[in-house]
Amino acid sequence: MTASKRERQDAILELVSTRAIGSQEELRHLLTERGWDVTQSTLSRDMRDLRIARVPTPSGVRYTAGEHSTGEEGRAVLSGLLPQLFQKLECTRELIVVRTFSAGAQPIAEAIDAEGNPDILGTIAGENTVLLICRTEAACERVAKRLLSLAGR
8 A cells, every 4th residue: 555545544534533524525525625636436445445334323424434454343343333223133044134224234234244253154235234144043043142232132
């Protein structure tokens, strides 16, 4: 990674963590004020690299920065997102359906994927629904219990 890319991404992280930013255009404008003239496609790539997600909050939709690696940090992301975005969960055999508030499914699915849980074969996310495919029914029970616990239910 070049120094300028790293510096630009540091500026993006700083802005997202210190301000309520609701659109990429708003973030692009703030970066321009700091001397970073970036295209929308470059900004989108940076946001994907930085795992920045757009999530609903009580004051409206805003961007939030996720963790940059898996393992313990990935769990911190999931434990931070679930209480805010989780609505309910249903299980059937090896499948779990997690319902979220609008725009909550993608960040939750990414946080689940980042954990690398061996009980989970994969996730599929829509706007407000995450489908988790578990290895076994026992794995499904373990994952469901953990998700409910992290969501505070």
